[in-house]
Amino acid sequence: MESIGPAVFWTVQALGVLLFLLGVGAFRVLVQGCFTLRRRARAGSPDYSDVLLKSALVPAVTTIAVPPDALPESRQFARRLLDLHFGRNEVVIVLDGPSEAEMATWCSEFKLYQSARPVERKLPTAPVRGVYESRDPIRIVVVDKEPGGMADAWNAGVNVATSPVIGLLDPEGEFSPTVLLRMIQPMLEAFEETVAVCGGDSIPAAADLTSRWGALESLRAWMTRGAAFASRNLVLPIPGSAVLARRDSIIASGGFTGGALELIVRLHGHALASQKPYRIAFLPAPVSYGRTPRCMAELRHMVRRDQRELALAFHHRKSLAGPFGWRIMRELYLDRSVRPKLETAAYLLAAAGLVMGWVDWKLAAFVLLSTAAMGMVQSLGAVVLREVAQPARSDPAQIASLFLAAIPENLGYRQLRNLWLIADSSGSAGAAKLNRGRMVENHPPPASATPTKE
């Protein structure tokens, strides 16, 4: 019994130091993101959308969507994709085992007829039952396939697509009609090398505290996974961001196994394994962003969705990116999986230690500094560093309100969020995923592995 007190004391102290160091590491990444954004802002990035819209030389883009049902929201999303401003944009809607009623709804919505369009089997998927095109002068292709899960449906979309570039937009996000025109630009700057482009902005804040916490969360992710990782060519998409990826790269890397995040991890892994120069570009522009959470339930949903994707990507890092998986996911794993667990353990031990007299107030204060105060500095830093990097973006009152929201964020919400992150970081996906077994090895795929047309 006597040895428990010192053991708790030293454990709390070690946890405090470790959390402080993790916080410093995360803060360093934010500063790195600021420098990247600043460099980009200085270099400037002219918008050539007008010319790109008219040119026949711009590669065609196929935007793929996998609606889960035929509800008006899903059909509205398909309409929004058709309304995108782009010279040659084709929309592929993949219906994963729709019921007869759902199929009929889609057929009447877009006046579909059965098409003779062939489906290549470049990626393995559940059988395709039929391909439909519209009698209206709109470029939409609807694929009716046997149920096989989301990843399987995405792969079917890639098989049906005829364009060299695939576009992925978040149905739970907002995007501007010019998103494809803006996103294609970094790809055109180095078409051979650019495997994919992730673009978007952090969530805009509204007046209430919940939305500001959501905005801060999104801002930190945007500056880390987008801006900071861009300087190391390890960009990963954040919720609400848009992704353009080259079709041949998707196929060569083995296709989808999950959402956009897993795809980008896979593309990184495959490109690193092939040992050829490549880049996954980042476009820090307000062309696409997540929806602002208006209540705690929406904030919870936002955190859960992101954490589950990250947990799955980390859990399957070896099959996604082979030996490069840890390198790509390391920092996110430490921040989103290790830190919440350590932090919660530190709080519990420090609270118990204080009650039992094993931990003095100084150590408890140190734990609070390493966690809550460090979190505040990170959030305050993210707000200020963004303004340093991209000056005069928002009005001073908005910046100040976001700045001040960092204080309550770390005194209550942070601790609750830790519990959410722990609960969602198990990485157990309900749905069966395809292609999990395909490993990325540290050598380029043999020529014989190149898929052939059916």
Next chain:
Amino acid sequence: MTGIELSVATLLLGGYALFFGGLLAVLARRASRARQQIAAAEALVPEIRDALVDYLAGANDETRIREFVRTNRLDVGDAVLSFQGTVSGSARDRLCDLALELALVHDWGQDTRSREPAVRRTAYARLAFMCAYEPCQRVVGDLVTRALEDADPEVRLPAARALVQSGSIEEIGQVFELAASQNLLIRILLTEDLRRHAAELCANTVPALLKSGDPKRVLAVLNMLVGWERALPLAGLDELLDDRDREIRIAALRLAPLVPLTPENQRAILRELTDSDSDVSAAAALTAARLRLQEAMPSLARCVRTGTAELARMAASAMAAMPPRGWETLEELAGGPNPAAAFIASVALDKAKRKAEA
């Protein structure tokens, strides 16, 4: 031990928090000032534009404009540039003359030496507009021509655009050559600018580049020509239609409907319809449809019967675009014994008939 850790952490975090607080105050002030400036400029720019419009309309009183230049030099520069694409001929010359007289052109010349890439790019973009006026060209000298070799592609671009606007045909040819060797974005942007010089370029520069023997360059040139989407007086395409490189053959097939249809070209297109590469055959089918090549009908029918699914679909679409003979052939194929060919033919025929009715 804990006391030391606590002190260090408090000092560090407190310091950071104070630093960020201070920085926020500075940024907020700067942002507020910038917003005020933007608001002031927004109010002023219409007035500057009004004064410039009056001047371009023939008013010779420069007092107001000179006053604006004295108080808001940068805004006047922006206002002058805002006329880019909206004025031409004598009005543009008058505007350029004014910019020269007000020493704005000299300012922009100085800006080309800036260390800030954004400032340099803006300066070159402005000079590119001014170079349409001969006296401005003399002031700018070979600044723009030298910029074609700049390390920054965003500087090379406005320089090339300036030459397209005001250069001789040799200089425009030089820009075309440059465009063929640049990244796809610059190539696309310059292709649009070079479109109006298509005929002159097809006389000299293009044939020389197509004979360069560099497959990458030849492909880039062919794609640029396709990108012009206009009739071109280009001879000798049949050599490229028979090229060893499949990408070049496909690009040449896409270009074929835009150049005069010679017997050599026609024979080459018909040959490509039987190419072992189905992508080449599909491109040939598309070209045959665009040119309404009735001679291609037997080969197209064979593609529907024996080709890959995509090739069969393209060939059927090509026949559907050539009524009545194409429709008759499709009807025969739709009633034929090959179920895949029959389905493809009937879908293509149905689509074509619906289109014709509409």
